[in-house]
Amino acid sequence: MPSRHNDCQKGPAEKKILRIVQQTIAEHAMFLPGDHVLVAVSGGPDSVALIHLLHMLSPIFSFDLGIARLVE
Numbered sequence: 001m002p003s004r005h006n007d008c009q010k011g012p013a014e015k016k017i018l019r020i021v022q023q024t025i026a027e028h029a030m031f032l033p034g035d036h037v038l039v040a041v042s043g044g045p046d047s048v049a050l051i052h053l054l055h056m057l058s059p060i061f062s063f064d065l066g067i068a069r070l071v072e
Contacts, residue, residue, distance in 0.1 A: 035064070038067075042069070042070065051067055
């Protein structure tokens with residue numbers, strides 16, 4: 001059975017979104033190399049998309065990514 005990473009091929013829409021997010025992070029100097037970034041998520045699709053994008057970009061910007069799920 002193939003790994004999940006092999007199953008996730010980036011389509012044109014995902015590549016475009018990834019490029020826009022990467023440009024935005026760079027333009028606003030949102031992260032410095034070595035930063036520890038903690039993202040609070042709800043578990044909804046927008047939070048999952050955000051974590052997915054940041055996970056893919058973390059090696060490019062050299063930051064460590066942590067996730068915190070907020071529960072009511």
